[in-house]
Amino acid sequence: MKKMNYSRQREAILESLHNRYDHPTAEVLYNDIRKEFPNISLGTVYRNLALLSDNGMILKLNCGDGVEHFDGNVEPHIHFICKDCGDVLDIKMDNFDFINTLASSAFDGEILGNFTYFYGFCKKCVDKRKNEC
Amino acid sequence: MKKMNYSRQREAILESLHNRYDHPTAEVLYNDIRKEFPNISLGTVYRNLALLSDNGMILKLNCGDGVEHFDGNVEPHIHFICKDCGDVLDIKMDNFDFINTLASSAFDGEILGNFTYFYGFCKKCVDKRKNEC
DNA sequence: ATTAATAACAGTAACTATTACTATTATTAT
DNA sequence: ATAATAATAGTAATAGTTACTGTTATTAAT
Numbered sequence: 482m483k484k485m486n487y488s489r490q491r492e493a494i495l496e497s498l499h500n501r502y503d504h505p506t507a508e509v510l511y512n513d514i515r516k517e518f519p520n521i522s523l524g525t526v527y528r529n530l531a532l533l534s535d536n537g538m539i540l541k542l543n544c545g546d547g548v549e550h551f552d553g554n555v556e557p558h559i560h561f562i563c564k565d566c567g568d569v570l571d572i573k574m575d576n577f578d579f580i581n582t583l584a585s586s587a588f589d590g591e592i593l594g595n596f597t598y599f600y601g602f603c604k605k606c607v608d609k610r611k612n613e614c
Numbered sequence: 615m616k617k618m619n620y621s622r623q624r625e626a627i628l629e630s631l632h633n634r635y636d637h638p639t640a641e642v643l644y645n646d647i648r649k650e651f652p653n654i655s656l657g658t659v660y661r662n663l664a665l666l667s668d669n670g671m672i673l674k675l676n677c678g679d680g681v682e683h684f685d686g687n688v689e690p691h692i693h694f695i696c697k698d699c700g701d702v703l704d705i706k707m708d709n710f711d712f713i714n715t716l717a718s719s720a721f722d723g724e725i726l727g728n729f730t731y732f733y734g735f736c737k738k739c740v741d742k743r744k745n746e747c
Numbered sequence: 748a749t750t751a752a753t754a755a756c757a758g759t760a761a762c763t764a765t766t767a768c769t770a771t772t773a774t775t776a777t
Numbered sequence: 778a779t780a781a782t783a784a785t786a787g788t789a790a791t792a793g794t795t796a797c798t799g800t801t802a803t804t805a806a807t
Contacts, residue, residue, distance in 0.1 A: 570723075584705050584732045754803070755803085760795105
């Protein structure tokens with residue numbers, strides 16, 4: 482692990498990530514952190530997100546929208562993507578890695594794991610739709 | 615569905631996709647098709663891939679490497695990504711959408727489905743590693 | 748078969764997300 | 778306090794993708 486000096490910007494990025502629930506993109510974090518550090522540069526945000534995820538302190542997520550999302554919660558958990566608002570939320574469900582065994586027996590190679598995202602409508606958007614009717 | 619006139623370029627793209635097993639990117643398809651149509655433009659490849667996937671004739675895959683991959687097989691099936699060579703292969707396994715039910719009971723919203731990718735080493739790369747030892 | 752309407756094209760420019768570069772500033776160990 | 782260097786802001790560069798433009802190909806109607 483490369484030596485890391487303390488930096489206030491990096492601390493703010495990590496803190497912002499820990500205070501959120503929606504697994505933001507670099508751009509979203511950048512706009513959030515600019516309230517506290519108006520001069521922070523987008524490059525700093527990207528560089529620190531890369532450092533933090535390389536060191537296992539945050540997760541980098543590919544949610545299928547072509548943009549990187551970040552997660553301050555490194556405990557194993559599952560992600561849900563809202564088709565309506567695009568938010569990425571956590572699902573605290575039991576581990577289902579037994580599907581790896583199902584896949585192994587149908588595949589001629591070595592299965593190490595899976596990435597799985599659930600999608601649908603989050604509570605917020607389900608309620609919004611109800612109110613529109 | 616928007617009106618589509620016949621085009622030789624589009625036919626070649628679809629045919630190339632049907633003849634492959636590795637779920638290529640637009641760039642890879644472009645280089646493949648240039649053997650037959652040396653003047654085809656990358657924009658034409660992208661435009662046709664978008665048209666074909668909008669019309670349900672091919673699949674657009676987000677495999678987590680930040681680049682779009684395409685699949686000429688629209689039958690429901692599962693994908694595997696090789697950590698070594700990057701190839702995206704099919705797994706013909708039983709449907710495991712019962713995990714949606716597991717997720718639903720742990721989530722306060724509406725679960726419609728999941729995307730799942732398995733990863734590991736494909737047969738080709740497992741064999742390559744054996745030979746290196 | 749000709750023609751008119753327009754879909755598709757090649758080539759290029761523009762755009763978006765991300766990474767790399769550079770001169771300056773901040774942190775840390777001595 | 779100082780020296781070494783990590784981190785920064787600001788900017789330039791890159792990669793993947795989409796949009797634009799004038800020309801060509803396809804189609805449907807005469």
